[in-house]
Amino acid sequence: MSETILEIKNLTIHYVVDKETVEAVNNVNLQINKGETLGLVGETGAGKTTLAKGIMGIIPNPPGKILNGEIIFEGENLLKKNKKEMQAIRGEKISMIFQDPMTALNPVMTVGDQIAEVIRLHEHVSPKEATDKAKEMLEMVGIPGQRASEYPHQFSGGMKQRVVIAIALACRPELLIADEPTTALDVTIQMQVLDLMNNLKKQLGTSMVLITHDFGVVAEMCEKVAIMYAGEVVEYGTARDIFNHGCHPYTRGLFESLPSLNEDQPRLKPIVGLMPDPTQLPVGCNFAPRCPYCTDACKERKSDMVNLTETHQVKCDYAVRKFREETDNG
Amino acid sequence: MDNILEVKNLKKYFDTPGGKLHAVDDVSFTIERGKTLGVVGESGCGKSTMGRVIVHLLDATDGKIFFEGKDITRVSKGELKKLRRDIQMIFQDPYSSIDPRMTVRDLIGEPLKTHKLFSSKQEYEDKVSHLMETVGLAERVGYQYPHELDGGRRQRIGIARALALEPKFIVCDEPVSALDVSIQAQILNLLMDLQDSRQLTYIFVTHDLSVVKHISDDILVMYLGQMVEKCASKELFENHKHPYTKALLSAIPIPMVDIERKHEILKGEITSPINPKPGCRFAPRCPLANDRCHSENPELREIAPQHFVACHNI
Numbered sequence: 001m002s003e004t005i006l007e008i009k010n011l012t013i014h015y016v017v018d019k020e021t022v023e024a025v026n027n028v029n030l031q032i033n034k035g036e037t038l039g040l041v042g043e044t045g046a047g048k049t050t051l052a053k054g055i056m057g058i059i060p061n062p063p064g065k066i067l068n069g070e071i072i073f074e075g076e077n078l079l080k081k082n083k084k085e086m087q088a089i090r091g092e093k094i095s096m097i098f099q100d101p102m103t104a105l106n107p108v109m110t111v112g113d114q115i116a117e118v119i120r121l122h123e124h125v126s127p128k129e130a131t132d133k134a135k136e137m138l139e140m141v142g143i144p145g146q147r148a149s150e151y152p153h154q155f156s157g158g159m160k161q162r163v164v165i166a167i168a169l170a171c172r173p174e175l176l177i178a179d180e181p182t183t184a185l186d187v188t189i190q191m192q193v194l195d196l197m198n199n200l201k202k203q204l205g206t207s208m209v210l211i212t213h214d215f216g217v218v219a220e221m222c223e224k225v226a227i228m229y230a231g232e233v234v235e236y237g238t239a240r241d242i243f244n245h246g247c248h249p250y251t252r253g254l255f256e257s258l259p260s261l262n263e264d265q266p267r268l269k270p271i272v273g274l275m276p277d278p279t280q281l282p283v284g285c286n287f288a289p290r291c292p293y294c295t296d297a298c299k300e301r302k303s304d305m306v307n308l309t310e311t312h313q314v315k316c317d318y319a320v321r322k323f324r325e326e327t328d329n330g
Numbered sequence: 331m332d333n334i335l336e337v338k339n340l341k342k343y344f345d346t347p348g349g350k351l352h353a354v355d356d357v358s359f360t361i362e363r364g365k366t367l368g369v370v371g372e373s374g375c376g377k378s379t380m381g382r383v384i385v386h387l388l389d390a391t392d393g394k395i396f397f398e399g400k401d402i403t404r405v406s407k408g409e410l411k412k413l414r415r416d417i418q419m420i421f422q423d424p425y426s427s428i429d430p431r432m433t434v435r436d437l438i439g440e441p442l443k444t445h446k447l448f449s450s451k452q453e454y455e456d457k458v459s460h461l462m463e464t465v466g467l468a469e470r471v472g473y474q475y476p477h478e479l480d481g482g483r484r485q486r487i488g489i490a491r492a493l494a495l496e497p498k499f500i501v502c503d504e505p506v507s508a509l510d511v512s513i514q515a516q517i518l519n520l521l522m523d524l525q526d527s528r529q530l531t532y533i534f535v536t537h538d539l540s541v542v543k544h545i546s547d548d549i550l551v552m553y554l555g556q557m558v559e560k561c562a563s564k565e566l567f568e569n570h571k572h573p574y575t576k577a578l579l580s581a582i583p584i585p586m587v588d589i590e591r592k593h594e595i596l597k598g599e600i601t602s603p604i605n606p607k608p609g610c611r612f613a614p615r616c617p618l619a620n621d622r623c624h625s626e627n628p629e630l631r632e633i634a635p636q637h638f639v640a641c642h643n644i
Contacts, residue, residue, distance in 0.1 A: 043510035
């Protein structure tokens with residue numbers, strides 16, 4: 001067994017806006033081992049980013065509230081830490097790459113200074129040493145060190161994202177949370193950035209949570225996958241479990257909506273309907289209104305997370321039955 | 331062959347402080363009635379600009395556009411209004427392309443009013459209801475405002491507005507890029523159904539190759555304003571020739587595990603389209619580039635029937 005670096009237990013995060021409560025993350029359990037990449041997949045509004053911000057301890061309060069749960073990082077519960085302790089962890093032990101490199105950087109600071117800033121905050125080094133280290137980081141992500149004195153607007157989108165990655169990795173964090181790191185980039189540049197992240201992961205042994213809605217990126221990068229829907233993890237397993245034996249109707253629906261590059265399909269099979277309003281989640285299964293296999297029982301109560309195999313869990317009674325039938329028949 | 335649109339040596343340059351920006355440079359193609367031409371390329375390759383020039387949101391710098399055999403490159407205001415009934419556009423961002431202060435019914439009815447396409451109030455209401463039904467918008471959302479709707483429904487409004495004038499030809503500029511996959515599939519199905527029932531012709535501009543493969547009959551690959559390859563969709567995926575097309579296809583992450591893939595990772599990034607140097611524009615990133623590529627611009631050649639490539643090394 002490899003060592004667990006992060007464990008999330010029964011995490012629930014709500015936003016209270018006016019009189020409504022947005023149930024953004026509900027009772028999520030996840031586990032990430034050292035050196036592993038977990039893909040967090042789901043559509044807009046599934047709660048992926050809220051979960052990531054929860055781990056970072058940057059949920060704005062108000063309106064955000066962590067109601068329940070534990071986030072255990074290297075054996076300690078992050079939710080019990082005070083502001084100062086969290087500041088010491090953020091950037092040094094856990095860091096985050098945000099989706100949009102165009103807005104994540106400070107436009108009036110050179111990129112070198114922005115990288116050096118993190119280093120000086122967390123490591124007791126002289127300004128000179130920090131600047132040298134910043135240059136090293138730039139070289140590591142494939143940008144010539146002499147460009148450290150340039151400003152973000154002098155870089156293209158792909159290069160800005162590399163700078164953001166350099167900042168995130170400057171203190172060699174144990175855990176990197178990447179929120180849609182390549183969504184804003186073109187495919188050829190996306191491939192460069194993914195390749196870079198994979199290499200750095202191997203070099204530094206960083207564990208990673210990769211948030212994305214692109215199954216292609218997941219297949220490229222992740223060992224484990226969690227599928228999120230309306231604030232819940234509905235299916236969780238190794239990449240192979242999910243891609244080859246994914247059985248939650250939502251997981252299946254997502255795969256079937258993708259246009260395929262390998263085979264000809266006359267029509268796509270979209271999932272009917274829309275994600276439920278997170279202020280008015282149904283009593284039963286959140287996916288029930290859109291599910292082709294929905295029964296009366298589904299509308300009344302939520303299924304529990306069930307272990308199908310040692311690595312594969314799913315939150316759907318129908319999927320469990322179906323999976324067991326299929327395995328029984330070989 | 332019944333070609334609905336023909337574009338010949340189309341050019342669109344923009345004046346910038348740094349010099350002339352070659353957004354679209356010498357693009358030529360034809361589209362058959364009822365077919366879809368997919369246009370792919372990375373940001374900044376001029377694909378959206380080309381779509382905008384064809385629907386006359388921008389004027390062409392040089393070249394010709396023929397619609398149903400008629401030269402429409404330069405048209406008067408009156409002619410343009412007539413042309414709009416035949417050529418419409420669906421925009422990328424359903425959040426910014428519709429007026430937030432109009433209700434759904436008013437938005438969909440607006441083109442009907444502009445072109446006075448009804449004789450009575452009743453006919454107007456019927457037409458709007460029919461359009462809503464066609465694009466799959468429930469009657470009850472008719473009096474809601476765009477901010478109350480999700481991206482998929484907003485894009486349906488955009489489609490209904492484009493269909494209101496019963497056009498023959500629609501330029502779809504990244505109509506599904508802002509949508510989630512499950513919603514994206516709904517909209518793609520809708521567009522394909524509409525094409526079947528109304529004999530529509532599409533230009534489908536996108537950067538998503540799996541979407542373009544699904545919807546297109548022919549595909550045009552652009553790089554820095556120029557055509558690099560054009561052929562039937564199937565041919566492009568099975569038998570592409572241009573090194574850029576190759577790199578583009580190998581860079582798509584495929585949603586499957588246990589497959590061995592070697593990615594061809596392109597070095598560098600798209601160069602500046604302002605006052606481009608002579609020579610192939612892809613040469614600085616091309617693994618096959620030689621001296622000739624850096625000095626001489628490759629012509630578009632037909633290397634097999636209906637398969638066009640611009641590369642010295644093919």
